[in-house]
């Protein structure tokens with residue numbers, strides 16, 4: 001059926017071509033004009049229109065039935081019911097990538113990047129997560145889990161996504177976080193027990209480690225100190241390409257560090273599993289102070305498994321610094337962004353670290369290794385893909401916001417200058433909850449820069465960090481203007497995102513960009 005011939009001409013001119021989707025005898029499409037976005041359905045007769053959509057019937061050409069529906073939550077739900085690939089579902093062990101989107105405008109660009117990568121020579125399947133937002137980001141962006149999901153659904157529909165989707169309820173810390181995201185229809189639940197990780201255990205004296213281990217919540221862990229020793233101390237674990245011997249001392253230290261976190265993850269898992277919805281779980285301890293050793297990873301994963309927790313991916317805290325929106329920085333003791341040990345040495349250390357974690361994930365799972373703060377870590381992607389043989393998950397969040405700022409720097413320099421000035425003011429306070437190393441003296445004197453020089457700020461690490469971690473302040477003050485500008489320049493935003501994300505995704509699809 002030709003949708004364009006059946007529509008009233010004013011609507012036909014405004015159809016977003018990529019969105020045109022056949023559904024039985026009917027056709028769906030997004031219409032976009034000065035009145036905003038609407039969903040239209042056209043069918044040979046009214047009976048052939050799917051019943052679940054809410055809209056105004058209109059007469060189409062030649063007796064065709066047309067329904068014009070507002071872009072709202074009810075019709076997003078109808079869209080997911082009619083096009084099941086848009087309904088979030090567990091994605092399993094396929095390599096995957098999650099794209100956070102703080103503004104709700106980035107999904108069409110993300111979809112374009114997935115399409116482009118899938119068409120590259122040698123590309124392997126790469127599963128997509130377009131809706132992904134932490135409760136912390138929701139608080140800062142003033143959005144609900146349902147709004148995040150709906151924006152991703154509309155974006156995927158607009159851009160003609162035909163693959164499956166997951167939806168990542170990221171960095172969940174409590175059972176009420178879980179409930180809110182289950183109600184909204186999420187499928188991928190990232191448990192963050194970071195607040196229960198005792199990083200001081202890395203350097204505590206042996207007596208203190210003994211005391212901490214004895215004081216663990218043994219009832220919740222369904223175990224005892226004697227059990228722990230019997231189960232792990234002195235064991236040699238076969239990891240396929242290597243063996244790792246667990247010394248009694250490092251077992252106790254691992255328990256002191258991660259024992260409370262294990263109990264917390266187990267409680268979150270049982271709560272989620274009791275809700276009777278399809279789900280998959282990621283466990284992340286990436287936002288903790290000190291790296292997860294290989295022995296600690298073995299203890300952590302073995303204990304979770306003993307308690308019946310099943311997970312599809314795990315994000316240890318790897319060695320070195322994973323700062324927001326810039327490439328890998330290596331070990332803070334041997335390097336700094338202002339100079340220091342070579343990037344090559346830092347990457348060698350990370351390569352060895354990843355190889356061990358990947359061997360554990362194969363031997364105790366298999367499960368995917370997850371790369372959090374994965375935005376712009378271009379030097380890390382080939383390493384994690386090689387170590388895991390592609391059994392990996394990439395998680396990016398803030399880089400789509402930064403790419404939005406890149407668009408503004410090009411086309412709305414006055415707005416960009418206002419955002420940048422605010423970022424300079426707010427950075428000292430806003431950096432508190434992030435791992436960043438930019439200092440305000442890294443911030444250039446904007447007043448002395450020409451407009452044409454502004455986009456290049458987005459090429460430099462330290463300005464990127466300052467702009468990245470102040471996104472909450474920027475949205476609080478300029479959110480309306482930022483979104484309106486990116487809607488005006490949505491085509492450019494999608495193009496900028498596409499080229500930026502192809503560089504993120506191609507390594508995980510094992511394709512050459």
Ligand SMILES: [Zn+2]
Pocket residue numbers: 171284286287372373
């Ligand atoms: Zn994370």
